Amino acid sequence: GNSVTQMEGPVTLSEEAFLTINCTYTATGYPSLFWYVQYPGEGLQLLLKATKADDKGSNKGFEATYRKETTSFHLEKGSVQVSDSAVYFCALSDRGSSYKLIFGSGTRLLVRP
């Protein structure tokens, strides 16, 4: 079945450091891929998405490229801020009839001043 695997956290970085959170997936067909972010005490927010191979999603300085050959969708940011501290979830959309989301287990990011 379809699945998503994320690197385990927590990831601890200093402000202005470079961020990479790895995400790989297993899927039949060609799913859409997403990154969601969950700030402390808040709900899931869509951060970025990509719907086909080689698409790059970007938002708020974060980027991720849909790599079909490596079945990956790694999240990157060039310079993190304290306010980026949150839990990040990689997900794929199951292109059956429901398009339900299948999530990874999440990666907690802690950015220190």
Add this chain to the structure above:
Amino acid sequence: DTGVSQDPRHKITKRGQNVTFRCDPISEHNRLYWYRQTLGQGPEFLTYFQNEAQLEKSRLLSDRFSAERPKGSFSTLEIQRTEQGDSAMYLCASSLDQREQYFGPGTRLTVT
């Protein structure tokens, strides 16, 4: 557009009691999803509605769980005879067709 709302935000109940949660999706969205999230894990799909029709249910959704979406607007999720293992965050999301899903703040259920 006020986003997806859920009520209540927190619910504490005793084992064996019934609970009901409500989700109000974004008004023009025809699809509505329920997910469950336990501590340290990603959300897991429970069920999906397109308009008022419930079209898919996960094996996670035991017969103690029932969901409805009358008139294709708000949805309710009921858990009968709650068990401690039901303690989790219950998330609702909505979308327009197969576009991206937008999530509500969730209902945190604690079964004592």
